[in-house]
Amino acid sequence: EPEVTQTPSHQVTQMGQEVILRCVPISNHLYFYWYRQILGQKVEFLVSFYNNEISEKSEIFDDQFSVERPDGSNFTLKIRSTKLEDSAMYFCASSSGEDEAFFGQGTRLTVV
């Protein structure tokens, strides 16, 4: 069964450092998303990406965040200068646009 894969599974970074979270969406999907879940809180939408551009973003997705689809298979989330409050599980998801979104296993980001 096709799946969304995310790497790394766990990333520890120093405050102020840049991190790149990587995702390989399902190959024939056209819509890509990043969500995050801070420990003990709900899953929150960050950004959606379609046709090589951001289609929607939340208030959380400020100038410190960026997304990119550098090639035909990867979808990345970059946090330019990490803060302690960026510590969370980050989930990548993809969909064909006609049915449900499929989520990856998540990357646990710990900012110290």
Next chain:
Amino acid sequence: DQQVKQNSPSLSVQEGRISILNCDYTNSMFDYFLWYKKYPAEGPTFLISISSIKDKNEDGRFTVFLNKSAKHLSLHIVPSQPGDSAVYFCAASAGGNKLVFGAGTILRVKS
């Protein structure tokens, strides 16, 4: 922003009995509703969905009911099994593909 609410943080059910998980929403523009199941250290896994043009959708042991006038949906699992123990998230979308999630309900099925 509490557009999707799951008011029960947890639910405990005996194996073989029915589990009923509830979800309320406030945004009348939502037209597609989903339930996801999540195990610790894993991503949400899609379970079942329902479009706003329906009031019921069934898939095996899982049935989702939608009451648009009450802005309420529920997930019924029958019979419940120990492997169903997980966090269940209600999610909704409004015409686009962005999902708005509820806070989740922890289901424990006791054997």
